[in-house]
Amino acid sequence: GREADAPPPALPLAGRQLLLQSLAGGRLRALLEECRPAAVVLYSPSVAALRALEVHQAEHPREPLRVYLLFYSASAEEHAYVGAVAAENAAFAALVQEKGAMTL
Numbered sequence: 001g002r003e004a005d006a007p008p009p010a011l012p013l014a015g016r017q018l019l020l021q022s023l024a025g026g027r028l029r030a031l032l033e034e035c036r037p038a039a040v041v042l043y044s045p046s047v048a049a050l051r052a053l054e055v056h057q058a059e060h061p062r063e064p065l066r067v068y069l070l071f072y073s074a075s076a077e078e079h080a081y082v083g084a085v086a087a088e089n090a091a092f093a094a095l096v097q098e099k100g101a102m103t104l
Contacts, residue, residue, distance in 0.1 A: 023049070032056040039066040044077055047084045 019035055021027075029052050032040075042049055050067070057065050071077045 028052045029056065036060070036063060038064065039068065041068045041070060043070045045069045045071065045081055047081070047088055 019031075019037070021031060023031070028049055032052070033056070040053060053065065053067055057063075069081075071081065
């Protein structure tokens with residue numbers, strides 16, 4: 001196998017590079033800054049990874065970024081992801097409602 005500290009493989013792709021990288025260590029933000037990709041494919045996506053991609057896009061609005069999510073339909077991974085997004089939306093809605101009820 002490949003050493004943990006070895007650079008990931010990069011394959012030429014019509015003048016661009018295809019980078020294959022496992023992000024188990026949470027290096028997504030640093031990797032985005034280093035590579036500045038035009039597209040990202042997430043296998044087993046997480047809400048945290050999507051938020052990191054959103055922050056990267058907000059910091060670099062002139063660099064379009066396409067994001068693709070891969071998981072099997074009706075799989076445990078899909079249910080976990082949808083549940084995490086629903087929980088995040090509920091927390092955000094509760095925060096907005098609570099802020100609206102605050103008095104100054």
